[in-house]
Amino acid sequence: MNRILFEIAKRRGDEARLARLGLPEKALSDRLRGRSVALVGNARSLSEKAQGAEIDAADIVIRLNAAPMPSSASHGTRTDWLAISTPVPAETIAERAPELILWMTPKRRRLSWRIARAPGFVLWPAARNAALAERLGSRPTTGAMAIDLLARSDAARIRLHGFDFFHSLSLSGGRGAADVPHDFAAERDWVAGLVAADPRLTLA
Numbered sequence: 727m728n729r730i731l732f733e734i735a736k737r738r739g740d741e742a743r744l745a746r747l748g749l750p751e752k753a754l755s756d757r758l759r760g761r762s763v764a765l766v767g768n769a770r771s772l773s774e775k776a777q778g779a780e781i782d783a784a785d786i787v788i789r790l791n792a793a794p795m796p797s798s799a800s801h802g803t804r805t806d807w808l809a810i811s812t813p814v815p816a817e818t819i820a821e822r823a824p825e826l827i828l829w830m831t832p833k834r835r836r837l838s839w840r841i842a843r844a845p846g847f848v849l850w851p852a853a854r855n856a857a858l859a860e861r862l863g864s865r866p867t868t869g870a871m872a873i874d875l876l877a878r879s880d881a882a883r884i885r886l887h888g889f890d891f892f893h894s895l896s897l898s899g900g901r902g903a904a905d906v907p908h909d910f911a912a913e914r915d916w917v918a919g920l921v922a923a924d925p926r927l928t929l930a
Contacts, residue, residue: 729839736834741852744834748847749826757826758879761785765876765886766801767869768794768897772888777930778802781887788876790868792818794897801888809850809875811868813838830871832856850875862916864909870916877920877927887930889917 727735727747735743764784766772773796781787781802788807792814795801805822808814811831819827825846829837832852841847850871858866858874866874869889876884891914892906921927 732839732842736837739834741834744837744842745849745851747842748829748849751851754826754828754848754875755879758786758876758881760880760882762883763788763876763881763885764802765869765872765884765889766790766793767886767888769888769890769892769894770897771890771894773797773800773897775800775930777887780885780930784883784885786881788872789822789824790872792898793822796897809868809872810841811871812836813841816840819844828872828875830855830868862909862912864912867908867910867913870908870913873917873920873927877924881926884924884927885930886917886928889929891917 762785764781764787766781766787766789768790776799778799778801782804786806787802787804788809789805791810791812793805793808805824807826807828808819808822808824809828809830813836826848827841827844827846828848828850829841830850832855854874855866855871858871891910921929
């Protein structure tokens, strides 16, 4: 697909055509099967912990959006996958050097050609997002969408780092809970239910 066809597909909301740009969902499942995963959220509270070595010891390290990494001691150094819902600057992606870039939000018009044509691009299905939004009663965060992806997978172990559901705010910005369109209490309760039901899934 060239850029003109890409822009037309975005404007029309042509999900099937856009999905052809990236790896299929099955490719993600194959990569996750039997692997240990560290999903690193952007809670400020992670900066006060020493979880970097544990994060880097996972088979796959997934980070979110701009993926602030203030210290290797707290955050580790690796980024294997980058799950994003905003157009992350090219220099940030170059620094993180992820194998895969996952576009999680259903807002296709925000998807740039630069990201869509990147090696290892993945377009997370809008239907998955809609189902999760209905379950939560609000627009899911990028972290919630990534957790949903992992919970559906055959990963052997899923460890969540830097998730306090906005209690300490986010390293990626100064907004408060009232300034964002997410229900953090609903996400906290949903994750608690997943952790209780699925022994693979733990909160660090």
